[in-house]
Amino acid sequence: MTRMTRRNMMTEDEIIIECQKYVTSLLSKESTGHDIEHCRRVMNTAFEIQKVEGGDKFKIALISLLHDVDDYKLFPMNKNNENARYFLNTISIDADPIVNEINMISFKGNETVSPLTLEGKIVQDADRIDALGAIGVARAFAYGGKHNRKMYDESVKPNINQDFETYKNSDSTTINHFYEKLLLLENMMNTEKGKEIAHKRTEYMKAFLKEFLDEWNSLD
Ligand code: ADP
Numbered sequence: 001m002t003r004m005t006r007r008n009m010m011t012e013d014e015i016i017i018e019c020q021k022y023v024t025s026l027l028s029k030e031s032t033g034h035d036i037e038h039c040r041r042v043m044n045t046a047f048e049i050q051k052v053e054g055g056d057k058f059k060i061a062l063i064s065l066l067h068d069v070d071d072y073k074l075f076p077m078n079k080n081n082e083n084a085r086y087f088l089n090t091i092s093i094d095a096d097p098i099v100n101e102i103n104m105i106s107f108k109g110n111e112t113v114s115p116l117t118l119e120g121k122i123v124q125d126a127d128r129i130d131a132l133g134a135i136g137v138a139r140a141f142a143y144g145g146k147h148n149r150k151m152y153d154e155s156v157k158p159n160i161n162q163d164f165e166t167y168k169n170s171d172s173t174t175i176n177h178f179y180e181k182l183l184l185l186e187n188m189m190n191t192e193k194g195k196e197i198a199h200k201r202t203e204y205m206k207a208f209l210k211e212f213l214d215e216w217n218s219l220d
């Protein structure tokens with residue numbers, strides 16, 4: 001990525017570095033898995049997928065790094081991607097094509113929306129992949145802890161077909177989150193490469209769940 005952008009004479013690599021600094025400053029107080037490290041992992045996984053599937057790396061990097069900077073949970077006042085637009089405007093990049101992709105990436109409830117472009121599809125896969133595997137397990141329990149959720153309660157059953165409002169307000173257990181969302185992601189991948197990575201990580205999570213429930217039930 002060494003193309004020069006015409007207006008401000010920063011290279012694309014320099015813009016990506018600036019973007020990471022910007023995202024770090026916005027998400028520095030976030031401890032439930034939406035930090036700059038999440039955004040960097042999404043970008044790197046998206047690059048892995050791009051190697052096989054193609055797509056514009058610069059666009060992938062911007063969508064990855066900016067995909068959570070206006071998340072409704074972190075910035076409830078933002079209704080029009082204010083944070084993403086601010087950065088893109090400062091570097092004279094047309095914001096609409098990037099924010100349109102960002103808005104279609106998030107998985108909400110049981111809605112399945114596919115981003116329009118290959119780059120958006122790749123970042124959506126990478127974002128979902130970051131909720132899987134060992135990191136996915138860690139993020140789920142970090143989120144559950146912060147939101148005072150129980151790890152597990154046999155009497156609270158998973159509710160798989162939730163609409164967005166129910167999903168947002170649910171106080172289900174963290175183990176239920178695996179059945180309500182995480183185990184479903186593998187079948188929602190857009191790309192073959194994404195599917196391959198997601199499958200491996202889902203197998204790991206299934207083994208984790210089995211071990212967790214075996215240990216839990218052996219205590220009775
Ligand atoms: P993203 O915006 O990165 O697509 P989310 O905002 O849906 O993802 O979730 C961020 C992280 O928090 C994910 O790893 C997800 O599994 C976890 N998480 C979200 N909701 C819950 C929940 N109800 N219980 C446990 N973990 C959750």
Ligand code: NI
Pocket residue numbers: 038067068127
């Ligand atoms: Ni994300």
